[in-house]
Amino acid sequence: MTGRPGGDRGSVAAELALALPAVLLVLLLGAGALGAASRQVALQDAAADAARLLGRGEDAGRAAAAVARAVPGAGMASRTAADLVCVTAHSEVAIAAVRLPLRASSCALAGGL
Incomplete structure (x- = not known):
């Protein structure tokens, strides 16, 4: 017998149909991770x-506006410790259905130029 067995016919298409959703999911998650x-x-x-603005003595509203302009939807909090002004900016990102x-x-440095 020199023919191909009939049981393998269409197996490549079936394997592709099973693997394609997993490949697409991995690609979407990878793109989401790059965006995050x-x-x-x-955000950094x-x-x-914002820390430099506050260190120069600028208004906290101007620093918050700079953060929101750079990263839409982001917020910030600031604190002063000794001669430092520290800013923590926060935001959320959605990857697939996960936030x-x-x-x-x-x-x-506070009072810096």
């Missing part, structure tokens, strides 16, 4: 900017 990482970097940069909190902190 990008937002975290922007915004916290540093993850993001936080970034930065400090600057």
Whole structure:
């Protein structure tokens, strides 16, 4: 007998149909994770900017506006410890159906230029 067995016919299509949703899910989660990482970097940069603004004596509203402008929907809290002004910026990111909190902190010297 030199023919192909009939039981293998269509197996590649069936395997692809089973694997394709898993591959798509992994791609979507990967893209979501990259987006979350990008937002975290922007949040860290915004916290540093806000800390520098407060360290120079700017208004807290202006610092909060800088954070919200850099990362839409983000908020911030600040505190002063000795000669440092510290800012914690916070936001949320959604990956698929899961919402993850993001936080970034930065400090600057109070009275700095």
